Amino acid sequence: MIGTGAAMLSDSAPVLQPLAPASGVFAYLWVLLALPLFGAAVLLLGGRRTNRWGPYLGCLTVITAAAYAIALLVSMMALPADERAIGQSLYSWVAVGSFQAEFALQLDQLSMVFVLLITIVGSLIHVYSLGYMEHDVDRRKFFGYLNLFIAAMLLLVLADNYLLLYVGWEGVGLASYLLIGFWQFKPSAAAAAKKAFVMNRIGDVGLSLAIMLIFVTFGTVAFDSVFAQAGQASETTLTWIGLLLLLAACGKSAQFPLQAWLLDAMEGPTPVSALIHAATMVTAGVYLIVRSGAIFDGTAVALTVVAIVGVITMFLGAIIGSAKDDIKKALAGSTMSQIGYMIIAAGLGPIGYVFAIFHLLTHGVFKANLFLGAGSVIHGMDGQQDMRRYGALRTAMVVTWLTFMCGYLAIIGIPPFSGFFSKDDIIHAAFEKNWIIGVCGVLAAGITGFYMTRMIIMTFFGKARWEDDVHPHESKPVMTIPLIILGIGSLFTGAALVYWGDIVGWLEPVTGLQEEPLAIPTIALEGITLTVVLIGVAIAIAKYRSTVPVEPPPGNLLTVAARNSLYDDAINDALVVQPTYALSRGFVTVDDRVIDGTVEGSASLVGGVSRRLRLVQTGFARSYALLMVAGAILVAVVLVVVRLS
Amino acid sequence: MNIPWLTALMVLPLVGSIITLALPRSRPQVVKAWALIVALATLGLTIAMALEFQADATAPFQFTESYPWIPAFGISYSVGVDGIGLVLVALATVLVPVVILAGWNDVDDQATKGYFALLLVLEALMVGVFSATDVFLFYVFFEVMLVPVYFLIGRYGGAGRTRAAVKFLLYSLVGGLLMLAALIGLYVVSAQQLGQGTFDFLALVGLDIDPNMQKVLFLGFFIAFAIKAPLWPFHTWLPDAAKESTPATAILLIGVLDKVGTFGMIRYLLPIFPAASDFYAPLVIALAVIGILYGALVALGQTDMKRLFAYSSMSHFGFIALGIFVFTLQGGSGSTVYMLAHGLSTAAVFITAGYLMQRNGGSSLISDYGGVNKVAPVLAGFFLFAAMSSLALPGLASFVGEFLVLVGTFIRYWWVAAIATIGIVITAAYALRLYQKVATGPTAPSLEGLPDLTAREKLPLAVVVVLTLAIGFFPGPVLEVVNPAVERTLEVVGVPAPDIPQAAPSGGEAP
């Protein structure tokens, strides 16, 4: 597909829609940010006195935001398609010479869907957390952090320039850091939090360099004017920008090679994993790429790399997901894999952008569903996360089971569940662009079928392998109701977005879309994909129908590798961490011995000279006289020398 | 402007400290209260002055005063501030009350008087050094400041204080005397060119100095400044000084005094020695970048909090110097904002570290801490904020500075910016490593039942936090003040900035 870039450029450059001034209901766009921010401020600064009602305030702010978001959606749909992009400039933020970054919000169709995802799923997870975190002493803080996250995430998707996006970008990073390490007294949690932040920082290097390059190239960092000029820039420049943005995306979205932090991030409370590490934050990378579509359109190379990264991660995640016994880690693996799909879609160019977002939305729903289900299970199993200790839970927790099944069917893509529509579109688009990617997509779908089925069987079917004093029970309504809603969501989102919401048409003004005659009939492709998935399911059933050993069996080389997350930690350690610390130790020594040593050394040298020199002062008057004579001669000699020269 | 603002800003704390000495030694609380009042009064005066400042004025300096001092050598007592000076004066006058409040119990009652008196003297001198417009006067403040700091470290510091104090003083004197030589050289040159020699800043800027002479004199000044704002490899005094001095001293030393170095670079080196600045820029940039990475890496390997902060400061000073010597508006303004931000973040880290140490037998060894978050969440929270502000989290003051510096650098040497940007990863690594070891995990036995912050302790931190956030989200006022000054400086240097395409009229303007 390399080389087709130029061609794509011609017919697929997204129609740039002018930003309409924020009026009417949009005039209060900033409130969307202010609400959760206010919640966070009150909860975090308020201290203990807010302990009692704090959590409810936390939910309230987000729910209100969600309501407002829906209001926005409604009034946006009322507008004609090319006037749906709203801009609201609050004030000039960083202005130095030609570098001008406004604190300005932009709400267009793309941001809109994200706002909805964030606020609605966010609300559900907040409510769910009321139950899940009921007995935690620091409940208030938890909701404070969640609100902080929502605010930052909204800023990320509402920013109208890259610098402001960067603020949201690191803001969600901070929130994620705080929430992964929420149980800080657990060293593993603290370590995981740090790991997540630092690895994200590597991505941030990409983002900040990208911003600088964008500024130097276009003289601005505001989306609209950057995209307006994207055409003028040379392909090399655009490629560089694209690759830097991809680096950023890899960090945030746990894509290869920066994927290692996501599995550790499961140290955080399950609602966090659901909201941040499944539904919203980790998909920010996809948002970044799609948002910068205008830039990627100009660089086939970058797009190819994006697609390749997606493919690699898709398989990595799937393989890891297939071997993990910890239910959350298995789900995390699947998240990586699913985001891999989205990145692939984004890597396909305009044809894929829409499907990337589409899959992002459905995935946001059903993965949240799955995680909350897992959370409900863990809750019922007194914190046990090892699936080998589960089994036969379908009787014990019916609601959880049923909703979980919705999520399951959605993710493996059984029609009419939502995953079917979105994933299928991606695979389809892939075949349009490059059949290899398409095949990969199909295979990964098969693996998805495998590991999800494995999870279902190990958790809900077969014999009970519970530890003795565990008495699984269904969770409270406060937790199950969100589950039910999300379950229904998993069922309908896809269909709704396609048939009723016309997601494609909705996003087209932002992403642009290139209609091409389909080479292969859709129905055939869907058939193939389904069969592959079912094969995966079958294998899983075959493998796990019989009893599941409580102790993991030795397993083959691949399994062992997968259990160790394909040794990503070991590799990072060997390639980056250890060398860095070695360098650090080396420099510390250099600093003490060489640099400071030189300083101290010169001082002691003078001291030594001094101690020698004072011995000349023998105390004998005659030696003094001798020196005087010598001095006299010296003086005379110097005088003569000067006189002769 | 007939009100002698700046002189007042110097006289007030000076008189205050003299009165402090007159107060009874037996009543330390009175002494502290008095010192705080003086500092607050000074701060109020500064605010009043700042409000009078016209950002768009055409005159290079405002609030100027000038009286002949040693006419025989064209030396005069001339003060005045431009945007850069104003920002730094403000920083100084803000931090002094903060550290007085934070260092309320730093020293035992016997020493209280001398300690706070010295702090006030230092404040006066800091105002002076940033507002002098006569180079000789600047030098005088530059050197005299050493004395109170020397006593603050050597008398009130930790176990190795004497050694650290002497090291600090000698290091600084090395720079100071080289600078003196260069200063005199400059005077001789001015005498040759103008007939009557002068030390007046603007007159010296007007000189047309032979490039080779510039290169020589430049070094004299530069080494002095490079030692003050420790650039690699002139930095080894800083870790010792930081480790041994009390938090208040450390904050004023690293947060404000060391800024004299970078301030001197942008105020004196660039305009007076444009050719030499251009000539040495690659060298300085190299040192700066080395400093950024080296400092961060060494910080990563530290076992002592305060030493860690010292090295991280060194890394940040690298950024500041970098921004100054790329000769771009973004770089210069960024550096100035960064000076301000770094002052605040230094205050945050050292205040929190000081509180921790007070609660743990004065140990600054990282290994003596752990799980603070569980016993003192508020303290830990501030500590985390300090870490975030030193790793330049977007939305905080340091981010504005750091990013502008990087942009300014990228405009001229994209690859230098690329290398420097690696620093932000290492910074995150050491900052969070520190927080992880100190605040998280199981609580260290010695810290069980550790009391959390009192209101008196929270207040100064709150001030710092608010300012950090305010500048992070609303840097506008600061930038408006700073930009013209930087522009003026760059005009003198005359190195054309690489041209950036003008932003296309963004499609979003409302019809």
Add this chain to the structure above:
Amino acid sequence: MNEMMPTPEIDYLPLLPMIIVAAAAVIGVIVEAFAPRRARRPLQLVLAFGSLIGAFAALVWQSGVRSTEVEGAVVIDGPSVILQGIVLLLAIVAALLISERTLDPAGDAFAPRASALPGSEDERQFTSRGYLQTEVWPLFLFSVLGMMLFPAANNLLVMFVALEVMSLPLYLLAGMARRRRLLSQEAALKYFILGAFSSAFFLFGSALTYGYAGTIQFSGIAEALTAQPGRSALLVGGLALIGVGMLFKIGAVPFHQWVPDVYQGSPSPITAFMAAAVKVAAIGALLRVLYVAFGGIRWDWQFMLWVIAGLTMLVGSIVAISQSDIKRMLAYSSIAQAGFILVGVSAASQAGLDASLFYLIAYGFTTMGTFAVVSLVRDSTGEATKISQWAGLGRKSPVLATCFAIFMLALAGIPLTSGFVGKFLVFEAALAADAIVVVLIGVLASIIAAFFYVRVIVVMFFSDPPEDGPSVVIPSAATTLALAISVAVTVILGVLPQPVLDLIEQAGVFLG
């Protein structure tokens, strides 16, 4: 060669200051001879202070005069007036220190009978009877006379005589310390032997110069330089040997070795007087010889002075670092300071002259102050001169310690002290004469010097006082006044040097 020598015309008024001092000295001798013991001290005090103050008054009164007197043997010009003024002021301060008698329980700083055997029975006798050695005063006054004449001499003979009149009394005074007699006598012996040795050099140098120029008048020598370039062997030899004689008195390396021993051994008031006043007189004389007599060949001696100055600054500073005795450390410090002054002299320009004069004022008073403080820190055996004994002085008597700290900072050349302005001036003069290397050496030396100046502050302020540490004696009004004057001058010259600079500028040039 005619049989009738014309009687010289002498205008005595401009010489009045010297005449007053000389008369007072002579009367002092008579007083020693005839006045009853009880009456001697008061009389001597009256004589000394009266004459010194009177001389200073006369000097101010006559300060306008610019002339050469006594057939051109003595010259009264701006620099000489300034120098005489400095000498007189320093002498007054020194006299205050000498007159101090409350510090030592046994009496003043001088041995009751210098001739008595140390530790012998009769010494104890004299001590117990509370004898005081009032011969000190006339000797002191004679020395002052010499110092006034030294920089005013206008030919080599008068200069030689002045040199001796200045030195001989000091040889004796050096040996009169009440405590540590043996050290004191040793100091006297070394000072005398080496001093005489050096003046022999000076004299022979004068002879050679006379041989070269055919005259000993400085003006004549200057003319000879322009008139007849040849016979340079005599000239070089003469200049070199005269230089040796001068540099010895200044204490420049390598003619410095007497300084530490003598300063340490002598009674502190005398040390203060020597360290401050002798340097003023000697530098003054050196300036006159070089600028007036040998100004024609400044390119020859300038380089020589650069070498000497560099050596002096470095050796003085370096060796001082490893000293453990405060007086000895101050001695080395004074050597280093002499080096800095020589940097000014070597500029061979008006700026150099002015700088040297200012530096002399600054240095002189600061040095006085330091030794005044030294004389106050005592234990049972007399002055406690081990630096280690000074630990924690800042806690025990903050005022005194602060004074000393100020002196140290001044000597280290920290701004707002006289020392800084002095350094600034000499460096400025040197750089104007393109002596960059020397200035850099000076910078290096200052850094090294800073180390030991600062170390004293460390000991005084940053370390805790030992149990059996020395006590600070509460001084009488005399020493207090001396100390106050020194501090005042040190600070004022640092903060507001302009008036003094004006004074020096008005003084203007040497009268050829």
Add this chain to the structure above:
Amino acid sequence: MNPESYVVLACVLFTLGAIGVLVRRNAIVVFMSIELMLNAANLAFVAFARMNGNLEGQVIAFFVMVVAAAEVVVGLAIIVTIYRSRRSASIDEPNLLKY
């Protein structure tokens, strides 16, 4: 006889005196060597006076003798006290002040 040779002689005497100061231990002898140097100077002055054909040199000689005498008084006084307290006139003996 040629006055120049007197000058040479004076130089020789001066050198001898200087060497004497350096090599002899007894304070008195050292002191006498110094006197020798002074008189060498005198001789030189007189010789030069003759060569230059003016009286100054001879006048100086008289002055120098007086000064030398005064020096003797002071010098001997000091040496005698030292001798009394140490029972020796060696100038290497008093060696307490050093380094």
